[in-house]
Amino acid sequence: MKIALLGNPNTGKSSIFNLLTGLRQQIGNFPGVTVEKKSGYFTHNEQRFDIVDFPGTYSLTPRSLDEEVVANILGKEDSKDFPDLIIAVVDSSRLENNLFLFTQLYELQLPTVLVLNMWDLSQKNGIIIDIEALQKQFPDTTIVTTNARVGIGKERILAAISKPKTRNGNFFIEEAQTTGNELTEKERRNKARTRKDKIESLVNLVQSKHEKKESSRLDKFFVHPVTGYLFFLTILMVMFQFIFSFASYPMDFIDGAFGTLSHWYSSNMPEGVLTDLISEGIIPGIGGVVIFVPQIALLFFFIGILEETGYLSRVVFIMDRIMRPLGLNGKSVVPLMSSLACAIPGVMSARTIGNWKERLITILVAPLMSCSARIPVYTLLIALVIPEGYIFGFLNIQGIVLFGLYLMGIIGAFVVAFILKLIIKNKSKGFMLLELPSLKPPRWGDVFIGVLEKIKIFLFDAxxxxxxxxxxxxxxxxxxxxxxxxxxxxxxxxxxxxxxxxxxxxxxxxxxxxxxxxxxxxxxxxxxxxxxxxxxxxxxxxxxxxxxxxxxxxxxxxxxxxxxxxxxxxxxxxxxxxxxxxxxxxxxxxxxxxxxxxxxxxxxxxxxxxxxxxxxxxxxxxxxxxxxxxxxxxxxxxxxxxxxxxxx
Amino acid sequence: MDSMQTNLADCAVGEEIEILSISDDFIATKLIEMGLTENLKTKVVLIAPLGDPIAIDIKGFILSIRKSIAKKILVKKADQK
Structure with a gap:
């Protein structure tokens, strides 16, 4: 049975995915596009379920690359990933907002399971949802409540997908039936408005009170003109320090281990071309791949925490205006900074950037940031041709040259980014509307799975x-x-x-x-x-x-x-x-x-x-x-x- | 005091506002999908250091909007006491 996991961003969809599949997951791409496809499988009552975690979207209107992928696959019954069942995840505290996508999914006439996630949190905030009343509005779906962060609700989802309800074919809004291919923007807007209005009156029937978001003191601190940037800089420095210095211990160990292995192999095997190939070509080659793992693991551990807690979107919020003229995104800061340690995790971390053009530019300029592998080259040549000594009695000349080289790389990256911005065409029409999710402690299981994924991608693909x-x-x-x-x-x-x-x-x-x-x-x-x-x-x-x-x-x-x-x-x-x-x-x-x-x-x-x-x-x-x-x-x-x- | 009409880009943090209209159909559709509709009563929650982007509350989640888009959203400021 094929399951599609869908939902708005920040509804805890990935936690549900991890909860269901554990480590039986795989990362690939949807055919023909660069959108990441996370798939996995699990068995329940001896039945195998294949599940695809689709990118988080707000609707089925294809606007960004992510949305196009979702719309294309759900629109074509013969596509490989076309599901037999849809699990739609919503955040219980934001039922009204999240139902927009769900009502569209409901109209696809596929069996659906509606997961009200983060149920405990909405309860705690005094939001009362009358599930029976909600069920009356969507009679053909199975509604379950979960709290995936702490692992509650897996059994309920499994029970629901084992006995899915079939759809009887009514539409949520009448206009949905007349899906003429090309709607004008005006018609699209009206249709969206009709849907939205109907959801609003429906939610008024089933839900008592809405949550109101105020800016928390923490948020004010994170986006403050002084403390906001200072805090971000501190976080970057800490990350950078860890990647730069602490990764070197496991890296030295890996280097030594592969050196020993290569030496052992060549001295214990009969001399010949094959032995040379293995001991001097293949073993150091594999070592040269494995050596990057500590840096990748450390960087994605930190990025995982930043993403999970919701802090990363605050970074985008305060950096967006600064990076925009360069064709970059607020999120480009992390990949570029990490590239000062190593461009490989840096390039991989550009995945968090939603906009394809901004992500591409980030990837293309990231290797211009001077990475740690340049240091041996710089120091050797500086020692060779730059005299020791001081300017003004305290500025070390060799140090100035080293600083100049780093600066040259950074300026180079920004200038190239600006030029690329003018050259590269934007594939997605999207304009940035970013959600700032509530701040919360990270779920370590999800962070851990994320780190493993990145290591796997690097080892096996690159x-x-x-x-x-x-x-x-x-x-x-x-x-x-x-x-x-x-x-x-x-x-x-x-x-x-x-x-x-x-x-x-x-x-x-x-x-x-x-x-x-x-x-x-x-x-x-x-x-x-x-x-x-x-x-x-x-x-x-x-x-x-x-x-x-x-x-x-x-x-x-x-x-x-x-x-x-x-x-x-x-x-x-x-x-x-x-x-x-x-x-x-x-x-x-x-x-x-x-x-x-x-x-x-x-x-x-x-x-x-x-x-x-x-x-x-x-x-x-x-x-x-x-x-x-x-x-x-x-x-x-x-x-x-x-x-x-x-x-x- | 009479209620004032202005665009979203000109609002201050903490100001209670009501969305009146969105001038661009393409943007409006996207905003409606995310929950920002005409008649929504809301509040500016955060503004980034350089005055751009700005973030407003949409029934339980905070949406960050670039100034260029906020300019296309006409709002009414609620009566000040």
Missing amino acids: GKIIIAISIILWFLASYGPGEKIKNSRFSVISSQAYQEASEETKADMTSSSNLENSYIGHLGKFIEPAIKPLGYDWKIGISLLTSFAAREVFVGSLSTIYAVQDEGDDPKRLLESMKNEKRPDGTPTYTFASGMSLMVFYVFAMQCMSTVAVVKRETRSWKWPLIQLLFMGVMAYAFSWITFLFLR
Whole structure:
């Protein structure tokens, strides 16, 4: 039996869904659109029920993308998700508002179950609903009361869906029968008004008193011009701190574990291509996916709380006016801020943005925010080309440069957002009408399920792409055309320097020669003429290519090229050899100009395959990640070129 | 004092108002679906720091409306005591 779960936003629909399905849920998309589809199943009395949690809507009039999905599926009996039964969830405290959608659903002539959720809360507020009288108005529906937040009412819903009442075909309003395809806006309005009026008089019969919302003291605090922003900033700082610092412990652990696993595998298996593929391609590839899980989990834990409590909509309320000129949404603040730690959870968190255009712009500019993976690159290059010292006696010059790089990314993101706002067409006609739900404590079960969902999406959807790309990169860096790798290895081994070197240096020398003669090495040399105007040579070229896997790979790649594999995190030897590195004409490779140019390159370039994979997942097409890759690449090239030109 | 006609964008927090008319059919339909109809007696609950958006009470839930839309909603301010 197929069930559609429908209701207005903020009626506790998701809690009902979680209550019925537990962890037996799945996230996908509705065919052809980017609207998220949550489905799940459960069994009751040996009968299987498949349930789809539709996006929350106020009516069946297709206005936004979400509403279109609902209207399309319920309008077509042959669509895959067309239900046998509808569970309509309403908030008991807002019966009159919520009945608008329900009366439309009632007219679809499908069996319905009307769930009066948050029943206890309405009781507590003195709202008395005469269920018998309500039942008389909708004789063909089964009415149940629930309090899904604390898990009350599951049995009642199960009993209701096991014995659904059939519909006898009367319409709630007469006008509903004449559903001519194209109504004028005026006719639509009149029809909505008729329905609304009828609901109003009906509710007057069954309900004693309406709830009146006053602004609570907490709300006044949240939207206050001073305390409101201060509080939001504090929340962001806390989130950011947690993601930035505390995620590093599990991340280091994952990094170490996969390193050990890879090492163990290669030393316990027979030597050969397959062993290399697994130990150097696949295991690090999987590790490179899993390593993002702590950040994703932490971010969505916080976002889950913010959403559940209703605070997130207050954020939108105070940020909307500020972000609007940039083509962004009040909700864009969270994805952009989180992207300062890592763009991957940042991009995924843009899901909370309802408007497609605003969400897309947020996703496209998020990777311009300098993430934590850029830090190793920045710090290495700053230490290399920026002198230590102070301006005005207290401003650390290296610190100013680092701050400038972050600022450059943020300004870049805003400027690009503004340009994209002018270019991208808006798909949905929607204009923002936002509900501010009552503030309430979070339901931890729902937060937890939300975190698991995000991890699952990342691991299984984006993970596939990331592993595939990292295997390709591994192949390109380990194999080369013809016998070159072998030949040059031979010449390295037979050189006098090699004979005199220590065991460690010997290994460094061969891996340096291997990388230089691999496909990527050749590619690095091939692109040298293109990156020369930016102040780079082929060795930097190779590192640019390999660091498409992830930005921090840049440092490791340079270490390999310069044959100075450091133990631990201290890149002292690498810095030493980079300082001594000379161009063919004898001038140093890393000057103030070329170093700055390289840093600017990393501010703008999309050097992260995982972000590409996540953007593909979130936008459901290769179009947007490729556009993003392109414009970020163009920006990186152009600004590095300008930087090098002016500083040389 | 006589009751005053103005648009929703010009109301202050806490002001008791009655919705008179909505000038745009497309917007009106959406608002009706959400419960904001002509003749609704309500109150401005919150106004965002930059004066935009503003939030009003609709029989038990708070709806935030951008100023550009609020301008299209004609309201009558209730008699002040």
